Each structure stands twice: as C-alpha cells, then as structure tokens.
Amino acid sequence: MNQLKKRTISALTFATIIFISIEFGFNTFLSLQILIGFIVLSELGKLLDMSKWIIIHYVLLIPLCYLLIIYPFIENIFLASSLVMHIFLVFNLFNGKIGKITRIQKHMICLTYLIMGFTLFINISIIDGYFDKLVILLIYLIIWLNDLFAFVIGRKFGKHKLFPSISPNKTWEGIIGSLILTLVFSIILSNYFLKTNINKVILISSTISIIGPIGDLIESKFKRQASLKDSGSIMPGHGGLYDRMDGTILLGPWLYLLLKFI
Template identity: 40%
Template sequence: MKVRAITALFFVIVVLASIVLNGYVFTIFFVVLSSYCLNEFYRIIADETGRPNRLGGLVLGALSFGLYAAYCLGSLPVTYLLLIVPLTAAVFITSLYQKQAKPFADIAYTLLGVVYVILPFVSFFTLGFATTTAYDYRLPLGFMLILWGNDTGAYLVGRYFGRHRLFERISPKKTWEGLAGGVILALVASLVLAHYFPLLATWQWIGIALIISIFGTFGDLVESMLKRSQHVKDSGSVLPGHGGLLDRFDGLLLAAPAVVAFLKIVL
C-alpha cells in the first residue's frame, strides 16, 4: 500500500507539472506518454490472430501527434499535416515485405492502436487550445482533476459501500454505488474549477464532469474488456502497485474525444 501511494503521488506531480509548465513540455510529455501507452496496447493485442507492426504504428502515432502539436503551437503550417497520409500508407506498404500469414489483421491492429490510443491523447492535447490560440493549461488541468476525482470517488465509495455490480462480466469490482460516488466527486471538482477557472460557464464545467464520469467509466470498462479478452491482468508494470500507463489513462481514451466534441458544440 505504501509503494502504491508513493507511486501515485510521484505520478500526479509529474503529470501536473507537465501540464502547468508550458506548451512545449506539455507536448513532449504527452507525445512520449501516448507512445508508451500505444506500445502497451500492441503488447497486449498481439496474438496468433494478428501481430501489429509495432515500429510502424509507433512512428505513425508519435509523428502524427508531433505534427499536430507543432501546428497548434504555431511552429508548423497546417499543410504539413498532410504528411500523415504517407505515414499511414507506409503501414500498408510495409506489410508487403513482412510475409505475415494475415497481413490485413496486422494492419488493422496497427491502425486500431493509433485510433484507440493516440487520437484520444490528441483530443486531450487539443483542450489546451480550445479557448485560445496560445496554450492555456487550465482546461487540460481541469480535465485531469475531474477525471482523478471521478476515479477516487468511485474507488472509495465502491470499496466501502459498493453492493450492486455495475458490469460484473467485465469488471467484477465496479459497482453502481461507486459510479455514483465518482459522479458526485467529479461534480464537486467541476464546481471548484468553475470558481477558480472562469474561462467556462459553471454549467459547462458541470457538463464536462458528467461526460468524464460517464465516458471515463466506459473507457475503463473497454480497457478491462481488452485485457480480459487477451488474458492479461495489467497493461504493464512501469508503475509499481498500479500496473501500466494504459491502465492509468483508460478513462481518458473515451472521455477526451467526447469532451472536445461537447466544447466544439457549446463554445
């Protein structure tokens, strides 16, 4: 338990620092983080039915993210984003030389990883530029605080008061009581953020909290489904007592794109 707490504290400090310092640190940290999560996904998904092109997928994901980040930071013209097209084509072309039994299964797994892991992190990155052309840390920071609040509320309430299973087939420990606890703490966090970060209206922060609670929970369940289908307990072991990085950001994978869609509609 002590190791788990120390790891969590160190992890939170590093993530918060990467968000708050400046746009370049934010970019580098999350490009590296998302690439590591993608590598964990490829390690989990690879089996006899298909083996993703790990190197090709990592290059495609990291460079695509990097190009988009450079554009957002004003360091690259928008036309350079077209380089993503030949990078994607390279995944197909590479399969011609690998002589795999099921090349299109390999291609599908490779591109699925980019869609499932990299695009959500790109969506999260976009939050830093959602209300201004220059980088603003407040929305990404608010997103993470609400997400962690939801996870903490769900864990504590579910552990001590959980009785009714939410999705026993996929995640036996999740309960409806835990879901309610997560939503309540996420809403509390959103009200605090609305007070200190008035770049959004209170109702918009509340909307973000509800979206993160719902889609974050489904994101957690989807990752659990992935691990259960592949007979894997954790996505990795980089975080002592916590498993892999993909385990820690599973809620973001569905929540971040949903929040970006919400903000595009209401702003």
C-alpha cells in the same frame, strides 16, 4: 507497503510530473504526452498481441500529433474516426465471447482509438489558439477525482456489479457516487479556486464521469482477451500507464467535441 499506499504514491508522483509539464508550457506538456503515448502504445500492443507490429504506430504517433496542431481543420477526420471506433469497442464489450480481434481491427484500434483519441486530448489544451493551462489542469483534476471517488466508494459501499464479466470490481454505487461527488467538487473548484465558467465545468465533469468508466471497461476487455491482469508494471498499485490513462484516451474526442463545438 500495502496496495493502497503504493497506489497513492504512484498517483501523486504521476500527478506531480503532469503538473510540472503543464507549468513549463506547451512544448514540455506535449513532449511528456508523446512519451506517455509511446509507453501506452507499447502496453496496448502487448494486450492485442501485436508487439512486433507496434513500430508502425510508433512512427505515426508524432507526425499525426503535429499534423493536427499545424492543420486543425482536419479535426473532423480525427473525431469521426475515433468515435466510429468507440462504437465498435462498446459493441465488443457486449460480445460475450472472448474472441479474437482481427489484425486489421487491431491496427485500426491503435490508430483511431489510441493515437487519434490521445492526439485530440493533447489538442484540447490549445483549442482556443493558445496553451490554456487552466482547462487542461481542470480536466486532469476532474479525471483523477472521479477515479478516486469511484475507487473509494466502490470499495466501501459497492454491492451491485456494473459489468462483472469484464470488471468485477466496478460497481453501480461507485459510478453513481463518483459522478455526484465529482460534480460537487468540480463546482467548488470552479467557484472558489479556478474561477472558471460553471456551466462548462458541469459539462466537463458530467462527460468525464460517464465516458471515463467506459474507457476502463474497454481496457478490461482487452486484458481479459489477453488473459492479463495489468497492461504493465510501470506504476505500482495501478499496473501500466494504460491502466492509468484508459479513461483519458477514450475521453479525448468527447471532450474535444464538447469544448470545440458546444
């Protein structure tokens, strides 16, 4: 089976599981997301060479997730912590040296970038006080469309490398083309199928198209620092779950901020 077929089957299987969890309600969706969080934590721990310390963050994942659900007023702490870490991670992209990240920095990456960022993503689904299946389904669809368009356009037309020292397969053509096509398809979805607010959809689509690829670059930098091609092997054609969720994790705080305060 060629790589594209493997990638397609894995993606469709993953999408089906996500759709089913959304359809069954918030508790099922939350349980699946927490399971995904544990797997991604394990894969990130391997990339950061701290597998024996990752148990600390396993212990924190569920309490912090429920803490934000029960006490939503602490959202500002989660947002501020995550966004400050994003600044650090973007600076790390431009650090030409494949240097070592300190142990404290690694723990802070797991806590603020992954756990808090992922928790904020989960809580987008209940941001208005009820489980909004439509908004979380729309976000997942747009993320997947954006990934698909970037992959296809980049392979077909990509000539100008986006960040060759970190991710040699990413191109400006793929990024720009996926931004435009994702926006068009998101508007079509909004107008003819999901009947959602068009302005909100345009903001969500634009945010995903701009922030999502940065999440992929951040993970690629971790992989280069660890001298590994993939974060895992659970998803044939993609690698690990972190390889599939890297953009989603980074998007969590930004989409939460967008939908909550704008």
